Each structure stands twice: as structure tokens, then as C-alpha cells.
Amino acid sequence: MSSTEQGTSSAAPAEPTTAPESAAAPEVPESFYYVHGKDKVVHKVSAGALQHSALIHGMISNLGYTEEQAKANPFPFENIDGDILQMVVDWCNQHKGKPTPPEDTNLPKQKEKLFDLVLAVNYLEIKELLTYCCKQVAMMVKGKSPEEIREIWMIPTDAEDEAAEKEAKKRAGKEAAGETAAAAGDAK
Amino acid sequence: MASDLENLTKEFECLSISHCRMLPNFKKVTRMIKGLSINPIYETNWCDMPAEIKLECIEKMELNERLSLRCTAKAERSLVDSQKIKFDSWNNFYGREEELNFVHGGDSNKYFCNELKDMDEAVKFVNYMKKIGVFEGLSFSLEHPLIDNEHFAGDDGLFTVKTVEFSYCNVDNMIAILRKIRSGVESIDIGLSCEISDELAEILEIPQIQDVPYWHIYSYTGTDCLHKVAQMWIDRNSKIGSTFQTLTNYYETITDSFEEFSDHFADRIVSKSEKRVRIRTNNPDCHILLELGVNEVVTIDFFIQFFRFMVISATMKESEYDDNCKKWICYIAPEMQVYTAGHNYTSTLNFEIFRKL
Numbered sequence: 001m002s003s004t005e006q007g008t009s010s011a012a013p014a015e016p017t018t019a020p021e022s023a024a025a026p027e028v029p030e031s032f033y034y035v036h037g038k039d040k041v042v043h044k045v046s047a048g049a050l051q052h053s054a055l056i057h058g059m060i061s062n063l064g065y066t067e068e069q070a071k072a073n074p075f076p077f078e079n080i081d082g083d084i085l086q087m088v089v090d091w092c093n094q095h096k097g098k099p100t101p102p103e104d105t106n107l108p109k110q111k112e113k114l115f116d117l118v119l120a121v122n123y124l125e126i127k128e129l130l131t132y133c134c135k136q137v138a139m140m141v142k143g144k145s146p147e148e149i150r151e152i153w154m155i156p157t158d159a160e161d162e163a164a165e166k167e168a169k170k171r172a173g174k175e176a177a178g179e180t181a182a183a184a185g186d187a188k
Numbered sequence: 189m190a191s192d193l194e195n196l197t198k199e200f201e202c203l204s205i206s207h208c209r210m211l212p213n214f215k216k217v218t219r220m221i222k223g224l225s226i227n228p229i230y231e232t233n234w235c236d237m238p239a240e241i242k243l244e245c246i247e248k249m250e251l252n253e254r255l256s257l258r259c260t261a262k263a264e265r266s267l268v269d270s271q272k273i274k275f276d277s278w279n280n281f282y283g284r285e286e287e288l289n290f291v292h293g294g295d296s297n298k299y300f301c302n303e304l305k306d307m308d309e310a311v312k313f314v315n316y317m318k319k320i321g322v323f324e325g326l327s328f329s330l331e332h333p334l335i336d337n338e339h340f341a342g343d344d345g346l347f348t349v350k351t352v353e354f355s356y357c358n359v360d361n362m363i364a365i366l367r368k369i370r371s372g373v374e375s376i377d378i379g380l381s382c383e384i385s386d387e388l389a390e391i392l393e394i395p396q397i398q399d400v401p402y403w404h405i406y407s408y409t410g411t412d413c414l415h416k417v418a419q420m421w422i423d424r425n426s427k428i429g430s431t432f433q434t435l436t437n438y439y440e441t442i443t444d445s446f447e448e449f450s451d452h453f454a455d456r457i458v459s460k461s462e463k464r465v466r467i468r469t470n471n472p473d474c475h476i477l478l479e480l481g482v483n484e485v486v487t488i489d490f491f492i493q494f495f496r497f498m499v500i501s502a503t504m505k506e507s508e509y510d511d512n513c514k515k516w517i518c519y520i521a522p523e524m525q526v527y528t529a530g531h532n533y534t535s536t537l538n539f540e541i542f543r544k545l
Contacts, residue, residue: 122238142250
């Protein structure tokens with residue numbers, strides 16, 4: 001698998017330092033995991049950052065990977081675009097161990113990107129980021145008329161919906177008839 | 189990737205028993221991720237969003253955008269209508285002869301105003317707001333007879349609201365609206381120009397009035413108000429803390445109300461002074477305390493008198509009475525703040541200055 005490692009730099013456990021006598025137990029080195037999206041680009045993410053994702057956090061807790069095992073087996077999120085996964089990883093890294101601010105202004109303004117991000121974030125169960133994304137989606141139609149909203153979000157009219165449904169039924173009927181005819185031909 | 193996984197699995201199998209416990213987890217994680225992966229969607233758009241995400245987005249929209257979205261298609265309409273909307277701050281329905289307006293303060297001090305001239309449309313809008321709205325505060329100033337409208341009378345939806353205020357409201361409308369308020373309302377304010385003296389008995393039978401922890405009538409012209417409210421509380425065995433306030437500027441009401449109350453409950457009086465009467469209820473744990481709001485500014489001869497009723501614990505001592513009536517007087521009539529502070533007091537004060545804004 002050709003992969004480009006991105007994300008945080010070093011995965012090696014920190015060198016033990018000479019602790020003062022009065023110090024408490026030495027710090028446990030942070031563990032890292034690896035994820036990749038559709039583009040197979042591997043992103044290295046700390047367990048702390050991944051805590052934002054309830055899905056991943058639930059799966060990796062008590063997994064006990066070694067660094068090598070984790071590196072050799074990145075979690076495959078085949079249906080998340082690479083750039084979207086990158087955004088998610090960046091967000092998780094930026095907000096690692098920090099309280100989330102009331103607003104996030106760094107979300108994509110481009111409609112398709114934002115919707116892709118929403119789907120990915122929903123799937124990965126990153127609650128705070130989903131809240132920001134949904135707010136951003138709502139902002140897209142602020143002050144817009146029904147016609148404008150329909151245009152921006154490409155919402156079909158009821159008539160268009162009905163026509164599409166009729167068309168789909170017609171097609172399904174034709175396909176079913178074709179299959180019946182083929183089966184009859186085979187029987188002969 | 190698959191071979192990596194197999195190799196790693198084999199490696200794991202050589203490890204100690206404690207490590208072997210991780211094996212199922214490890215296989216499971218990769219399988220779970222692959223199995224759960226979202227289907228590829230190209231040119232992702234609003235229509236590709238699952239309903240639960242759409243609802244989360246709708247929740248973040250303000251009323252105007254929700255109303256616009258629900259007009260785009262039937263499917264969107266049913267989604268929008270399934271989602272409640274929280275209305276913080278103030279919200280007001282007001283209407284004159286042939287129009288009805290709804291105004292509410294949104295974020296950033298902006299407000300939404302919906303002016304509807306067709307009454308059927310207007311009432312449908314009111315019904316819609318009943319269905320979707322969760323109101324912090326709601327005020328009604330409706331002069332036209334809403335109750336006669338079949339769309340309003342026939343709709344069984346209820347307002348979900350914490351604080352309700354009526355001002356300049358047709359009394360029939362007010363009663364009809366009170367009956368369409370979900371239980372749990374915390375405060376009801378019957379304001380100026382809602383003349384209800386003739387309908388008090390009817391109002392006291394409304395469950396929302398019977399159960400509300402606090403309500404007041406801004407101005408009452410009869411002398412029967414005090415004992416009727418107290419009787420309702422006695423009959424309902426109302427909770428300790430239930431509070432009612434009223435004020436009056438009618439000479440006869442001022443002079444007679446307090447005495448009429450004392451006479452009506454003569455056999456229940458526990459204690460009586462110039463500004464307080466305490467009576468027993470049927471519940472040995474509860475008493476009702478009537479207080480006349482008097483202090484150095486609002487004296488016993490002041491042309492407006494303020495009354496407060498409370499259901500109190502039977503064990504409450506007289507030393508625990510609250511002698512500072514300024515706070516509760518200003519609650520029912522915030523304009524009194526100026527006068528209780530000792531400014532510009534004049535005995536020829538026009539009652540209109542007390543109009544609630």
C-alpha cells in the first residue's frame with residue numbers, strides 16, 4: 001500500500017527523562033492510530049484527538065495496539081474523500097483536549113464539501129463538529145426565499161418528485177417484463 | 189492490506205493468552221469500519237442528507253428560514269413541521285380589525301414580523317405556531333374575535349409556553365387562548381384593558397389558571413376578586429407558594445375589597461392587621477395570606493392599591509412576613525419603580541402612565 005503519512009510528527013515513545021525525586025509516576029506516552037480515506041493517504045492521529053469521534057473511540061478503547069501494529073493497519077474509511085478526512089483529522093488535532101469554542105468559522109463554505117463533511121462527521125460521530133457543520137448548513141439559507149433555497153440545495157419540486165417516481169416505476173416495470181420474457185425464452 | 193491483516197493476526201496468535209483476548213477486537217474494528225462505511229455519494233446535496241441530519245440543521249434555523257424551507261416541497265414541509273422551535277425572549281401576537289401580526293425577537297436583536305390580512309390564513313398561522321413553538325414568553329393583544337374563527341376553535345393544538353401576557357385583549361379571546369395553553373405555564377399576566385370582572389368566575393374554572401404558580405390581574409374593578417381567588421385555592425388545595433396579585437384604582441374596590449375578604453372568611457381568620465389577613469384553608473398545613481401593599485409612598489390612602497395573595501405554610505411565623513412590598517408592587521407595575529423611589533410623586537397622576545409597555 002502506497003501511503004503518505006500525515007498528521008502529527010513522531011510516534012516514538014518519549015525518552016524517559018530524569019524525574020525529580022518528588023515527582024509522581026512517569027507520564028504514559030501518547031498512543032497513535034492511523035486512518036486513511038478513499039485516496040489511501042494515511043493520517044496519523046493521537047488517541048487523544050480521536051476521542052472526539054465516538055465511533056473510533058469506542059472501537060479502539062482497550063485495543064492495546066503497539067505503534068507498529070497501528071501503523072501497519074490504518075483504519076480504512078474507504079468512502080470518505082481524502083480531503084474531507086484531512087479536514088476531520090485537522091479539526092480533531094486542533095481541538096484535542098480543549099473545550100470546543102461556541103463557533104467554528106473554519107468550515108468549508110463550498111456546498112458540496114460542507115455536505116460531504118457533514119456526512120463524514122455524522123458517520124464518525126463527532127458530535128461537536130456536527131453541531132458546527134449543521135449550523136453552517138443552516139447559515140447557507142439565511143434570509144433566502146423558498147425558490148432560492150430550492151435552487152441552492154437543488155430540492156426538486158413536488159411535481160418533479162412525482163415525475164421521477166413515475167419514471168422509476170415505469171423503468172422497474174419494463175425491467176421486470178424483460179426478465180419475465182428472458183426467463184420464458186430460457187424455458188423454451 | 190488484507191495480507192497485512194492476516195500476517196498480523198497470525199502474529200497475534202503467537203502471543204500470550206492475555207494478548208489473544210485482543211484478537212477478536214482487532215479483526216472486528218477493521219470489519220466494522222468496512223461494514224459501516226457510508227455509501228459513496230457524488231455531488232452531495234441537501235436531498236442526500238439523512239433525515240436526522242436535516243432535522244439537526246433545521247433546529248439551527250430561525251423561523252423565517254424554516255417557513256421558507258417548508259414551502260419548497262412536501263417532504264421538507266413534513267420534516268420542518270416535525271421539529272419544535274424554541275422562541276426565547278419576547279413574542280407577541282397582536283391584531284386589530286382585519287389583520288394579525290406575530291413579532292418575535294430573534295438573535296442579534298433582529299425580529300421577525302409576519303403580517304397577515306386574511307383572517308383564515310392568520311388563524312392557520314397561529315395554529316401552526318401552537319404546534320411547533322416552545323415559547324419562553326408570549327403576549328397577546330388581540331381585539332378581533334379569534335374565538336369565532338372555526339380554524340381556531342376546531343384546532344386542538346396547545347401553546348407550550350412559560351409566561352403568558354394579555355394586554356388590550358378581547359376577553360373572549362383571552363379565555364379561548366387560556367384554554368389552549370398546555371399545563372406547566374409558570375406565570376400568567378392579565379394586563380391593562382382586559383376588563384374581566386364579569387368573567388372572573390369563568391376564568392377561575394380554567395385549569396391553567398387553577399394550577400399556575402403565579403398570576404396577576406393588572407386592574408380589577410369588582411370587590412369580589414380577592415375572595416373568589418382564595419376560594420378557588422381552598423377548593424383546589426393549591427400548593428404552598430401559589431401567588432396572585434392585583435391592583436385597583438377604583439375607589440369602591442379600594443375601600444371594600446379588603447373588608448369584603450375579611451367578612452367573607454370571618455370564620456377562617458387566623459390573624460388580621462391593617463395590611464394583612466391570614467386565613468385557614470381546608471388543609472391544616474396551608475394558610476392563605478392576603479397582603480395590602482403599603483409603604484411610605486404607596487400609603488393606605490393612595491389612589492391605587494396593590495394586593496398580594498399567597499398560599500403559605502401554616503407554620504410560617506409573622507416575623508417571617510416580607511415587609512418590603514416594593515419588590516412585588518414593581519413586579520405587577522414596573523412603572524411604580526419611579527414612584528416608590530420617591531420621584532415625581534403627584535396625586536393627580538394619570539392612570540395611563542401605568543400602561544405596560
